[in-house]
Amino acid sequence: MTDRLAKFTSAMDRLYEFDREPVSPEKLQSGGKFAGLFAGEHVAATEFVIGAFFVLHGVTARSLLFGLLFGNLLAVISWTLVCAPIAVRTRLTLYWYLRKIAGPGVTLLYNIANAFLYCILAGAMISVSATAVGILFGIRVPALDAILPSSAGWVAIVFVLGAAFTTMAILGFEKLSRFAQVASPWIFAIFFAGAVAVLPKLGVEPNLANLWETLSTKVWNGVAVGGQEKFGFWHILFFAWFCNLAMHVGLSDMALFRYARKWTYGLYSAFGMYPGHMFAWICSGIMVAAIGRQMDPGLMAFEAAGAAGIGAVLLAGWTTANPTLYRAGLALQTITPNWPRWRITLLAGSVTTVLACFPLFFLKLLDYVAIYGLVLMPIGAIVFTEHWIFPIIRVEQYMAEKRGWTFNWAVLAVWLGTLAVCFLLPIHLYFKWLPGWFIAAASYTVLMAVQKGTGRIKERSRAGGESGPASAKGESR
Amino acid sequence: MKTFLAVASILSLVLCLVAPVLFFLEILPEPSFKLALLLASLGWFFLATNWARYWEKPQA
DSSP, X not given: OHHHHHHHHHHHHHHTGGGOSOOOGGGOBOHHHHHHHHHHHTOOTHHHHHHHHHHHTTOBHHHHHHHHHHHHHHHHHHIIIIIHHHHHHHOOOHHHHHHHHHHHHHHHHHHHHHHHHHHHHHHHHHHHHHHHHXXXXXXXXXXXXXXXXXXXXXXXXXXXXXXXHHHHHHHOHHHHHHHHHHHHHHHHHHHHHHHHHHHHHHTOOTTOTTHHHHIIIIISBSOOOTTSOOOOHHHHHHHHHHTTTTTTTTOTTHHHHTTBSSGGGGGGGHHHHHIIIIIHHHHHHHHHHHTTSOOOHHHHHHHHHTHHHHHHHHHHHHHHHHHXXXXXXXXXXXXXXXXXXXXXXXXXXXXXXXXXXSTHHHHTHHHHHHHHHHHHHHHHHHHHIIIIIHHHHTXXXXXXXXXXXXXXXXXXXXXXXXXXXXXXOSSOGGGTHHHHHHHHHHHHHHHHHHHHHHHHHHHHHIIIIIXXXXXXXXXXX | OHHHHHHHHHHHHHHHHHHHHHHHTTSSOHHHHHHHHHHHXXXXXXXXXXXXXXXXXXXX
């Protein structure tokens, strides 16, 4: 078992070898690059669904605007004050920094969890694209409460799209990434075009005199669709904040910000948040209101923007599922040593395609996004604590690395324990992560401080001539 | 060539933004707006894909 684990972790290290060393000063990037990267990354297929769901959840126009304004501001602040400073100080990816803190065993588990979560996310994107293709063949989108596939036609479309996306990801990830850069501003333009084009259908006059009245009575009118929970300001604020929780508070974007000249480059995340997670969500909300509040992104875009709309939903799904499949493949490769890239992408694509058949993941996308962030959040809290709190309270940093631990059991216990506590917390799913972060940070500090105390007692007893074989116990953790 | 592709690409994208505004202002009828949007979109992909060949290679 130990040999097998060692084999996995050494295979994992080889995969990430290229970014093992801290980024050197000549490789640092300008602020404009960060602005462009964020702007391109946050206009995805899921934007067609998220903004539309806010309408279905009966949020009011005022709650939506203020919720998105402040929620996205908190997300930008999280990138700027939590993620970027650690990335700039260490110049490492989360993978290598976590390895120093948690040991290679925990890092392996983190990677597997990440891979599975990525597959579900890519699956949701394939499902969204399937709604666009479904229009061409008259296949209806599953009902809002559907869990299982609703028809053979839906399964067939998902399989064809899943196979196509996977094949293209295998054949040319690099070229597709370049294509995604081209597609991104156009998808943004289609969001704008679709929203503006349906305004007359909703009754907005060309002089915009009744714009606010129409939006607050026909789009975000405060009435939830049957079976959907009513959302208010706090739901929207928290959703906008945690939508990329794994990236900012969860520290995944250390991979990006290690190239930043200054920690203030975190502010460039606003170029992704406000156009993608505010403007695009508002646009999709307007579009869904124009089709009678049906959750059908393909139909919504087609009615608003015609064939270009269908193309936008399809391409948004494709261009964002592609890097997600790549990341899932990279994370999965850690448990399949020596597999070539194509085989691991095929595996990730197959898992993703099967998951995409179940409409549950796309129809419960908001809850899934919350769970995704929640699952990875404790790791961010642990890394934050180790980086900032431990030097202040004089707890030794990077014990796993210094003592050669495969598993830092404190990390694993805090990770799983925090998730268990969050599960039991009697508050809405969207709000659980915030107390969870403090629980993770506090419990990790206590556990490691206690460990430090235990270590000192052992050292004293060793120095006092009571040394024995047990003194090496800590080293074998 | 690079400048031509850049200008033409951006114009296509601008047309994607202007077409719905013209429809909203009742200057363009709906079928014309949707056709204009489709043609401008095709134009953007053709031109911008060629323009992208001149872009700096993204970092791996």
